[in-house]
Amino acid sequence: MPHVVQFSGVREVELVETETQPLTAGGVRIATWYSGISAGTELTAYRGTNPYLTSTWDVDRRLFVPGEPTFAYPVAGWGYSEVGEVVEVADDVTDVRIGDVVHGIWGHRSEAVVPAAQVAGRVVPDAVDPVLGTFARVGAIALNGVLAADVRLGEQVAVFGQGVIGLLATRLATLSGARVTAVDTLAVRLAMAEAFGAVHTVDALRPGGAGERIRELTGGGADSAIELSGTDRALHEAIRSVVPEGLVAASGFYQGGAAHLRLGEEFHHNRVRIVASQISGVPVALGGRWNQARLVRTVMDRVFDGSIDAAALLSDVVPVSEVAGVFARLDEGDPNILQAVLRFDAAPERGR
Known part of the structure; x- marks a missing residue:
């Protein structure tokens, strides 16, 4: 059975089984190799401080308002820095192939079905350690801040x-x-x-x-x-x-x-x-020319060509079964952790 990382309560995180998703038209199935933990955002779910857990986000008014939380525990599938291998493609998909190693956003889960357009053009080069693909989202957040400044x-x-x-x-x-x-x-x-x-x-x-x-x-x-x-x-x-x-x-x-x-x-x-500066949008003056896809592409081009030594930021690459221990260390402020990455069973030996 596939499995997913779940926040079951305040300071409670575990690996649980989940249902296999059917492949849909225009979609691809990805077997996850690595998933990076975003310490800032994900600790708010771990600690119970995220505003979505305590109030309602009114989409139309763009306000948090008192009432039922937007979502409640258990919260499954957080995570936005994944790398995996495409293992199945729908018949109508032409721009993604079985065997492609891609980076994208599908959460801390062992496999996912996503639209092919979501990972098209996001292939990790053969000469690059695939774990570096986990830096796409955090790199985009960093670049967005640089552009905002x-x-x-x-x-x-x-x-x-x-x-x-x-x-x-x-x-x-x-x-x-x-x-x-x-x-x-x-x-x-x-x-x-x-x-x-x-x-x-x-x-x-x-x-x-x-x-x-x-x-x-x-x-x-x-x-x-x-x-x-x-x-x-x-x-x-x-x-x-x-x-x-x-x-x-x-x-x-x-x-x-x-x-x-x-x-x-x-x-x-x-x-x-x-x-x-928040990753859901780029600085207003750049809105006609920049978007999230360009942020990701710009950062990953520099990770892949070595201009950014992302490998130096990898402090922990651990089996996903050890997720509870990693979050406990992050919560305690362990100074030895920089980027922690979860390794799933499908991942090959490092360096493939």
Whole structure:
């Protein structure tokens, strides 16, 4: 029987059996090899803090409103960074072939039936370790933040949070010609940021705050900042770090209140601009030319050609049967985890 990762309750995650999906017209069946865990988003389901679990998302009004949650436990099939082999195609499919190894979004499940259009053109090259395909979505999120921050050649950019997405943003901003100052609380991640191109690193816990130090290092402030840690304290320091009329791309998934965000100080007096960056849309000025497919294609071209050393971000590739242990470590804030990937039974030996 196929199986799927399921959040059964707060801090309860398990592998459960599921029904085999019938192949539909225009569809393909994929046997999953690898599925990357998105620590930020998926921990909100694991911890029970995701707003969809506590309120209703009104699609028409674009508001969260009190009432029955949009969904409740058990929640199955989360995950948006999958790689697998096409094992069956519908008769009307011509642009995807059996044997193709593709990357896409179908959740932490051992097999899936998806529209062929969803994975067409997303083939992992033979010379590339297929596990690198799991970086498509997180890379797209990072690039979306870089685009939202309007990064340009020669500008100073501060990137707050050097987890996987933050490190990818550091590398992408560097490739765009920016001089990056990386901010985090962990020395090991700051060292990784230097390897990914950061010219300066700042300990987020330093006395006086990261914003003050960034202004010193950049000779007056960063032109823009990208906040990816998802904490209100970091967002406040990002605001403090930029020049007058500077731009802050708030790309983190912020939970709860914002006790450390003070809008009557640097934000007000420096006329700082804040924009939200979220993967469901690209920056409005780029909407006619960019979309999610282009974000993915742009990032993966650079992963596949080696411009982005995504393999350096892989800290854990574990059997899917060990999913509970991985989430427990992420929940505890294990500093040794960067990108954790679940390996399914269909996956070949690494390097295929």
